[in-house]
């Protein structure tokens with residue numbers, strides 16, 4: 001590893017914050033190029049790293065989370081190269097071909113990098129130390145440690161399964177059948193990736209369908225994946241000790257990122273925007289179902305399949321929204337979209353209830369608390385239980401006029417900027433930097449549609 005001559009950054013995290021303010025905005029118009037899907041980008045790099053040969057990727061998300069995955073793979077001897085905007089290639093090391101990293105793997109804010117890499121590391125008989133930022137080090141890792149330990153890995157963690165982790169894989173893993181105790185695509189993916197190294201068949205059973213990008217991409221790269229419906233739920237089986245063949249990956253635009261401009265347009269009367277090539281995987285599309293139920297004017301055009309994932313071009317127009325009940329069964333298909341849907345609910349007429357959303361407490365921040373505190377500070381009536389939120393819509397512009405703590409959470413940051421666009425008074429967020437994890441250039445892309453968002457350059 002080459003020594004770095006850059007002096008350490010001694011400024012405090014507080015001093016590095018970049019506040020931003022959003023003000024009441026007229027109709028949005030125009031087209032936005034939404035960045036690539038974060039989940040699919042991580043998987044393209046990781047599976048590319050395990051394939052034998054070169055995997056070419058188009059439309060890769062160039063956000064900090066995906067850079068964290070690329071950096072970790074490079075630290076384990078994989079060549080990951082950027083050829084142009086969104087165009088990357090990975091020269092794979094083959095299944096079980098990673099090298100022991102000679103330094104700590106710092107995964108920044110990225111839970112997906114941390115949990116999926118545990119699956120990748122499981123079949124390598126070396127030790128790696130995994131850590132992350134103040135947000136990631138608070139998040140539960142036991143959910144991956146537990147099944148991977150059953151397969152033969154050894155993990156030391158801080159109390160409660162928190163990072164940093166000292167993770168030692170095993171050259172020989174045991175195949176398992178694992179019933180997911182929480183609906184989590186990250187846990188499912190970690191076990192399936194570990195299963196690639198295990199002899200025979202490893203099965204994950206999920207009672208609630210979560211995003212299936214890992215299964216789709218494993219199949220795309222030639223792995224033997226079987227999917228059956230059982231009384232306990234959907235069983236996904238991988239046959240291990242196989243090789244992956246490189247296959248081109250076209251990353252669709254991220255529906256989770258598209259939700260921000262889509263909801264901004266839906267709540268700003270007279271808006272008319274288009275968002276092309278948005279991923280429409282049913283396991284991700286719950287937010288669009290909700291918007292339609294709320295009465296949003298949203299059209300899905302040119303529905304097609306691109307690189308094994310369904311995509312469509314969206315046209316969203318502004319208008320009046322009404323409150324809805326969002327059932328728990330829909331949570332997995334829109335788990336990252338509750339903060340921005342809460343903003344739509346605050347502007348709607350009537351009450352909106354999100355049921356079965358306890359998982360929001362263990363995301364990049366405690367999102368249940370962040371939504372409740374933020375909406376209340378903006379003058380919206382809101383209450384929460386352990387796993388639900390009730391929002392009384394303002395039937396038009398909410399009062400706004402608050403400063404929101406973003407807690408290193410990109411989706412809280414972007415949601416409350418959208419809130420400011422629709423509010424009577426400006427809304428300031430204490431830090432816009434976290435939006436770079438999933439949506440680089442968010443404020444500029446929104447401004448290009450007409451949004452009044454200013455970043456505080458003096459901070």
Ligand code: S3P
Pocket residue numbers: 038039040112183184185186187189211335336
């Ligand atoms: C992700 C799965 C979800 C989601 C996260 C990305 C993935 O997390 O919240 O942003 O890429 O697999 P869980 O699997 O923990 O629900």
